[in-house]
Amino acid sequence: MSTLPAERSVDAGNPGYRVCPLCEATCGLEPTIEAGAISNVRGDRDDVLSKGFICPKGAAFGHLDNDPDRLRSPMVRDGEQWREAGWDEAFALVAAGLGKVVAAHGRQSVGLYLGNPNVHTLAGGLYAAGLARALGSPNIFSASTVDQMPKHVSCGLMFGDPLAIPVPDLDRTDFLLILGANPLESNGSLATAPDWPGRLKALRARGGRLVVVDPRSTRTAALADMHLAIRPGTDSYLLAALTTEIMGSGLVALGGLADRVSGLDELPGMLAGFTPELAGQICGIAPWAIRALARDLAAAPTAAVYGRIGTSTTQFGTIASWLVDVLNVLTGNLDRPGGAMFALAPHRRRGTGSGQGFRLGRWSSRVRSAPEVKGELPAAVMAEEMSTPGEGQIRAMITVAGNPVLSTPGGAALDAAMADLVFMVAVDPYLNETTRRADVILPPPPPSRSAHYDLAFGDLAIRNTARFNPPSLPLEDGQLDEPTILARLTLIALGEPDAPARSVDDAVVRQTLTKAVQDPSSAVHQRDPAELATLLDGSNSTEQRLDMLLRLGAYGDGFGNGPGYVDAGDPAGPRRTGLSLQALTEAPHGIDLGPLEPRIPEILKTPSGRVELAPQQIRQDLDRLRAGIDERRDGLVLIGRRHLRSNNSWMHNLAVLNSGSNTCTLQMHPDTAAGLGVADGDDARVTSRCGEVTVPVEVTDGIRAGVVSLPHGWGHSAGGTRGAVAAARPGVNTNLLTDPLSLDPLSGTSVLNGIPVTVEPARA
Numbered sequence: 001m002s003t004l005p006a007e008r009s010v011d012a013g014n015p016g017y018r019v020c021p022l023c024e025a026t027c028g029l030e031p032t033i034e035a036g037a038i039s040n041v042r043g044d045r046d047d048v049l050s051k052g053f054i055c056p057k058g059a060a061f062g063h064l065d066n067d068p069d070r071l072r073s074p075m076v077r078d079g080e081q082w083r084e085a086g087w088d089e090a091f092a093l094v095a096a097g098l099g100k101v102v103a104a105h106g107r108q109s110v111g112l113y114l115g116n117p118n119v120h121t122l123a124g125g126l127y128a129a130g131l132a133r134a135l136g137s138p139n140i141f142s143a144s145t146v147d148q149m150p151k152h153v154s155c156g157l158m159f160g161d162p163l164a165i166p167v168p169d170l171d172r173t174d175f176l177l178i179l180g181a182n183p184l185e186s187n188g189s190l191a192t193a194p195d196w197p198g199r200l201k202a203l204r205a206r207g208g209r210l211v212v213v214d215p216r217s218t219r220t221a222a223l224a225d226m227h228l229a230i231r232p233g234t235d236s237y238l239l240a241a242l243t244t245e246i247m248g249s250g251l252v253a254l255g256g257l258a259d260r261v262s263g264l265d266e267l268p269g270m271l272a273g274f275t276p277e278l279a280g281q282i283c284g285i286a287p288w289a290i291r292a293l294a295r296d297l298a299a300a301p302t303a304a305v306y307g308r309i310g311t312s313t314t315q316f317g318t319i320a321s322w323l324v325d326v327l328n329v330l331t332g333n334l335d336r337p338g339g340a341m342f343a344l345a346p347h348r349r350r351g352t353g354s355g356q357g358f359r360l361g362r363w364s365s366r367v368r369s370a371p372e373v374k375g376e377l378p379a380a381v382m383a384e385e386m387s388t389p390g391e392g393q394i395r396a397m398i399t400v401a402g403n404p405v406l407s408t409p410g411g412a413a414l415d416a417a418m419a420d421l422v423f424m425v426a427v428d429p430y431l432n433e434t435t436r437r438a439d440v441i442l443p444p445p446p447p448s449r450s451a452h453y454d455l456a457f458g459d460l461a462i463r464n465t466a467r468f469n470p471p472s473l474p475l476e477d478g479q480l481d482e483p484t485i486l487a488r489l490t491l492i493a494l495g496e497p498d499a500p501a502r503s504v505d506d507a508v509v510r511q512t513l514t515k516a517v518q519d520p521s522s523a524v525h526q527r528d529p530a531e532l533a534t535l536l537d538g539s540n541s542t543e544q545r546l547d548m549l550l551r552l553g554a555y556g557d558g559f560g561n562g563p564g565y566v567d568a569g570d571p572a573g574p575r576r577t578g579l580s581l582q583a584l585t586e587a588p589h590g591i592d593l594g595p596l597e598p599r600i601p602e603i604l605k606t607p608s609g610r611v612e613l614a615p616q617q618i619r620q621d622l623d624r625l626r627a628g629i630d631e632r633r634d635g636l637v638l639i640g641r642r643h644l645r646s647n648n649s650w651m652h653n654l655a656v657l658n659s660g661s662n663t664c665t666l667q668m669h670p671d672t673a674a675g676l677g678v679a680d681g682d683d684a685r686v687t688s689r690c691g692e693v694t695v696p697v698e699v700t701d702g703i704r705a706g707v708v709s710l711p712h713g714w715g716h717s718a719g720g721t722r723g724a725v726a727a728a729r730p731g732v733n734t735n736l737l738t739d740p741l742s743l744d745p746l747s748g749t750s751v752l753n754g755i756p757v758t759v760e761p762a763r764a
């Protein structure tokens with residue numbers, strides 16, 4: 001049942017405002033639409049979160065839409081050639097291809113890889129998990145294990161919920177310690193905040209302090225009061241030293257958390273010996289600076305410690321992620337304004353403060369027994385699971401919005417293994433280094449023609465807001481929206497290929513409402529689920545499902561009985577009202593739901609009902625950190641970096657972005673270059689245990705000596721792809737150098753920073 005006009009997307013009063021799906025900052029965009037296409041984009045000054053901020057990628061949103069290399073209809077492989085096909089034919093081929101493999105080898109023989117854009121699309125947010133469940137295979141993979149999985153694990157163990165990730169309260173904090181993040185280029189991650197440059201400057205303008213820990217002198221470090229150029233891969237030693245220093249100096253002040261933590265007494269024993277002196281040697285940072293940092297952190301009226309990629313995709317990723325929040329707890333900053341807080345997304349219900357905790361390792365990978373985490377296996381085991389014969393071997397793959405050939409370690413082996421699969425289907429708008437191995441490619445429409453709602457970033461935002469955008473433009477002939485693509489794949493996996501796509505949503509709605517009406521704490525307790533289903537709004541079943549989540553959520557109208565929220569923007573004065581899809585549709589710039597509020601009691605899902613400061617799994621993993629003390633650290637190591645005008649592997653095909661300083665070069669310090677006998681602009685050969693690449697050198701004093709840096713996502717010279725701009729400036733794939741065997745064991749996350757390499761002049 002819809003009360004919304006079907007054509008509302010091209011309404012004169014709403015020129016198609018929408019939230020940018022390209023990075024976690026989620027800026028509001030104001031597109032200009034001419035002749036049925038996006039001709040220009042600027043920041044939406046009235047957007048409740050971003051207030052007009054955008055970056056060059058957001059400004060290029062129209063170029064992405066209009067990229068001539070974007071696929072416009074399903075593609076089917078015919079030997080070495082591709083041909084366009086209709087959707088029914090394409091899905092029939094997928095059903096036959098997957099069906100044959102499952103019939104012969106069972107469900108475990110089909111693998112699924114979910115790439116990064118799944119967290120940016122409504123389709124990924126609503127259908128990817130259901131697709132994984134429908135497959136019933138242990139071989140589920142995602143970009144999380146080349147990214148943030150250590151944070152899910154540490155939060156899962158500490159708070160009982162891997163999605164309960166504290167975010168720095170950027171706009172109110174007095175002291176921000178950033179480790180291994182460069183939000184001036186990345187626009188932030190696991191901390192959704194448009195305009196980091198403005199917010200960090202505001203922090204300093206109000207007398208706050210910013211400390212950045214990064215082996216490179218990044219643009220973020222340039223804004224800081226203090227920059228510590230740490231030796232790569234050693235942040236856990238620094239964080240452990242800060243913790244022991246705070247504990248040893250009697251600076252622990254739990255504040256409001258005092259009766260909500262467990263394991264405090266165990267921490268000193270667990271971290272014994274990890275002193276500033278030890279950290280000083282290992283990290284290459286003066287011990288006095290570490291002690292001073294510990295004191296400043298503890299003394300600040302409010303403070304937040306925030307770690308990202310450079311702490312996560314490293315040898316001790318989970319330990320570093322854990323220590324970040326241990327510090328937030330010990331300084332009394334967890335869950336208080338100005339500290340590290342928990343967002344409350346509009347589609348989530350409030351917690352009850354009880355739960356079973358977080359379990360790891362419910363199954364393991366077949367070949368090397370790598371444990372499951374959060375329903376998936378490490379992306380780094382994909383290639384061996386495809387190429388090692390035996391029962392349970394992966395013989396068919398589904399990739400959705402991913403390019404693992406470039407983004408995961410061991411790209412060459414993965415590429416070769418994919419070429420040998422019996423069947424592969426990719427849901428992706430580009431024919432790229434990964435999708436070229438598919439038998440069928442199912443392209444989604446461009447973002448301007450898709451509805452948008454952020455299901456992932458409401459949990460990670462520095463302010464609670466709600467925004468929904470209908471498509472700015474209608475689908476073109478022959479396009480199918482991505483929710484329908486994923487729903488039809490789900491039905492194929494369930495063995496019901498001919499069922500209507502909306503039956504996937506109908507089943508979820510039925511289940512969710514049936515459960516809700518039985519729950520005494522729900523606004524719809526004892527109502528009739530069938531009647532509630534008829535009340536759902538939206539122009540299709542996807543939107544109706546979203547409407548249900550919003551109405552049952554923390555600010556929802558509860559179908560008449562919800563908690564609602566106070567609408568401060570009402571011209572007639574503040575009034576309490578309830579969230580729904582209809583309410584969001586009437587608010588094209590979004591609805592502001594206020595600053596983050598303390599909510600730890602309802603967050604916790606640990607069996608103890610407390611914050612677990614000393615989880616047993618981490619206690620065991622600390623043996624590795626101890627063993628690492630004696631590792632040699634005098635060799636050259638490789639780290640990554642991001643550029644403002646890049647986006648992992650897939651925006652190199654836009655000429656407006658792929659230019660200037662957005663290049664794939666090997667950065668190194670002048671002293672390093674001199675020692676190696678290379679000069680700026682020379683080609684150098686970089687070799688690791690796993691592979692080698694030849695790449696131009698960029699000499700810069702903006703990097704620690706002994707460290708070299710290559711950006712990821714490059715390497716567009718494979719052939720057989722469709723991306724003329726990217727192929728003309730291909731760069732090299734840094735993941736030929738990273739090591740598929742090198743994982744953070746608890747999270748299964750690849751070590752992508754701190755890779756031992758040798759470098760020599762390429763002419764030699």
Ligand SMILES: Nc1nc2c(c(=O)[nH]1)N[C@H]1C(S)=C(S)[C@@H](COP(=O)(O)OP(=O)(O)OC[C@H]3O[C@@H](n4cnc5c(=O)[nH]c(N)nc54)[C@H](O)[C@@H]3O)O[C@H]1N2
Nearest residue numbers: 180181182186232233308309310642643644646647648753
């Ligand atoms: N422009 C642009 N924006 C993006 C992306 C992109 O590709 N381009 N990708 C998006 C994605 S998927 C993500 S996950 C986010 C990531 O967002 P960020 O985590 O902010 O990513 P990076 O810019 O790579 O910053 C990581 C920093 O860690 C440093 N580093 C490397 N090794 C170490 C180490 O051992 N210790 C410490 N302390 N620092 C280290 C690097 O020098 C780098 O400056 O960015 C998102 N935004």
Ligand SMILES: Nc1nc2c(c(=O)[nH]1)N[C@H]1C(S)=C(S)[C@@H](COP(=O)(O)OP(=O)(O)OC[C@H]3O[C@@H](n4cnc5c(=O)[nH]c(N)nc54)[C@H](O)[C@@H]3O)O[C@H]1N2
Nearest residue numbers: 115116143146147401402403404407427640648649650712
């Ligand atoms: N060495 C090294 N490697 C890294 C990193 C690093 O820092 N260093 N960073 C890692 C990180 S943080 C991440 S997140 C991963 C990313 O890893 P992946 O997600 O595997 O790689 P992406 O390049 O983001 O690929 C995204 C794909 O989605 C497609 N796409 C874009 N929009 C849509 C859409 O709306 N729908 C669909 N279906 N497809 C779409 C694009 O065409 C592209 O093929 O890379 C990781 N790899």
Ligand code: SF4
Nearest residue numbers: 020023026027055058
């Ligand atoms: S910062 Fe991120 S969300 Fe904002 S415009 Fe740029 S790419 Fe889009």
Ligand SMILES: [Mo]
Nearest residue numbers: 116143147148
């Ligand atoms: Mo990422």
